[in-house]
Amino acid sequence: xxxxxxxxxxxxxxxxxxxxxxxxxxxxxxxxxxxxxxxxxxxxxxxxxxxxxxxxxxxxxxxxxxxxxxxxxxxxxxxxxxxxxxxxxxxxxxxxxxxxxxxxxxxxxxxxxxxxxxxxxxxxxxxxxxxxxxxxxxxxxxxxxxxxxxxxxxxxxxxxxxxxxxxxxxxxxxxxxxxxxxxxxxxxxxxxxxxxxxxxxxxxxxxxxxxxxxxxxxxxxxxxxxxxxxxxxxxxxxxxxxxxxxxxxxxxxxxxxxxxxxxxxxxxxxxxxxxxxxxxxxxxxxxxxxxxxxxxxxxxxxxxxxxxxxxxxxxxx
Numbered sequence: 001x002x003x004x005x006x007x008x009x010x011x012x013x014x015x016x017x018x019x020x021x022x023x024x025x026x027x028x029x030x031x032x033x034x035x036x037x038x039x040x041x042x043x044x045x046x047x048x049x050x051x052x053x054x055x056x057x058x059x060x061x062x063x064x065x066x067x068x069x070x071x072x073x074x075x076x077x078x079x080x081x082x083x084x085x086x087x088x089x090x091x092x093x094x095x096x097x098x099x100x101x102x103x104x105x106x107x108x109x110x111x112x113x114x115x116x117x118x119x120x121x122x123x124x125x126x127x128x129x130x131x132x133x134x135x136x137x138x139x140x141x142x143x144x145x146x147x148x149x150x151x152x153x154x155x156x157x158x159x160x161x162x163x164x165x166x167x168x169x170x171x172x173x174x175x176x177x178x179x180x181x182x183x184x185x186x187x188x189x190x191x192x193x194x195x196x197x198x199x200x201x202x203x204x205x206x207x208x209x210x211x212x213x214x215x216x217x218x219x220x221x222x223x224x225x226x227x228x229x230x231x232x233x234x235x236x237x238x239x240x241x242x243x244x245x246x247x248x249x250x251x252x253x254x255x256x257x258x259x260x261x262x263x264x265x266x267x268x269x270x271x272x273x274x275x276x277x278x279x280x281x282x283x284x285x286x287x288x289x290x291x292x293x294x295x296x297x298x299x300x301x302x303x304x305x306x307x308x309x310x311x312x313x314x315x316x317x
Contacts (some may be wrong), residue, residue: 002106002274005062005114006058006059006060006062006223006224006226007062008067010067011036012036012070013034013066013171014034014036015031015065016032016122017029017047018030018109018113020105020108020109022081022098022101022102022104022105023101023105026081027087027104028078028079028086028087028105029055030076030079030106030109031062031073031076031077032074032075032114033066033068033069033075033077034063034075035069035072035090043115043117043118045072045117045122045312045313046110046118046121046123046124047068047122047312048077048078048101048107048123048124048134049068049076049082049124049130050062050078050080050124050125051078051128052128052130052151052297053128053153053154054083054231054314055219056079056083056085056226057079058084058228059226059297059298060224060297060298061077061127062077062302063298063300064077064127064303064308065077066123067300069279071309074105074114074117076109076215076235081095081098081102082095082098083229084228088160090234091221092115092189092232092234094238096132096136096240096244099248100133100134100137102137103126103144103220104141107122107141107143107144119143120139121145121316121317122144123145123147123148123315124137124138124147125147125149125308126149128152128153129155130153131150131153131245131272131275132149132246133246134147135148135149135192135247138253139247139252142256145237145256146259146312147152147256147258148258148259148311149261149275150256150261150262150296151261151262151266151276151293151295152260152268152271154247154274155241156245156246157245157247157274157299158172158242160274169242171264173239173241173242179235180236180239184233185235189234189235189236189237193231193281195215195219197227197230199221200221201221205217205220211267213219215231218297218298218315247275249277251278254279254280254281254283255261257283257315258279258282259283259284259311260272260275260281260283260284260285260286261286261288262288262294262296262305263290263295263302263306264288264291266288266291266292266293267292268293272285276305288303310313
């Protein structure tokens with residue numbers, strides 16, 4: 001069943017729902033956005049937009065696709081495996097390998113099944129957690145010609161996320177390892193959603209810490225709420241993230257370019273700065289003024305679409 005999108009489709013853009021399998025045989029649900037008036041016989045540059053960690057294609061990705069299709073790109077958005085309308089059981093499992101694979105599966109589809117896409121001009125955009133997975137895919141998939149991240153999170157960089165506190169990390173490992181026995185006994189993995197089935201009214205959000213409140217100001221209210229994106233993954237999914245660093249080979253993306261876009265007030269700014277430092281040229285760190293982390297999910301007055309258009313048109317020639 002399809003639910004609503006968080007932005008209205010522009011009158012000059014068409015959206016088509018498609019399905020295809022990744023290389024593990026898991027079905028991927030995706031949307032393809034195109035300019036309404038495609039020129040017959042012409043091949044267009046294409047972009048693949050990945051959702052924030054735990055998000056779905058009807059949220060931030062549809063905002064990006066709606067805008068970028070107006071600027072002459074074919075844009076594919078997708079639900080991660082085990083999420084949304086994509087396949088995979090049990091639901092809400094998170095895997096860094098499979099999440100990176102989803103970007104390459106989208107390249108497979110665009111390059112073979114969409115005749116009006118130039119397979120030599122495909123780029124990717126990773127929002128939040130998808131930033132790390134998009135970069136991970138590009139490290140090995142040379143068909144990806146340019147990468148941009150916005151409000152990037154590298155979910156696999158747990159040591160950075162938790163301040164490198166060895167005691168905290170060791171305690172997490174013990175708890176997560178013990179949870180595997182509980183999951184096995186129960187016959188299913190524990191999944192604890194972060195957001196309600198129905199959105200809160202804007203002024204009825206629960207009182208909480210500032211970071212949780214920021215997530216709630218997008219995911220838990222009408223602004224960005226979607227019933228397929230209730231936050232979090234199966235509890236033991238974090239074990240995979242702690243045992244895998246997505247950006248070990250980020251320098252090997254060069255000479256293909258990387259654009260890191262981050263808000264000046266984003267709590268996640270350090271992830272982009274850290275990845276930028278590890279990457280090789282050509283690379284750019286672009287700071288958006290007066291923007292917090294979630295502003296780059298959906299605020300068209302903050303997301304630098306002119307910069308994204310310039311970057312991809314220059315590098316997908």
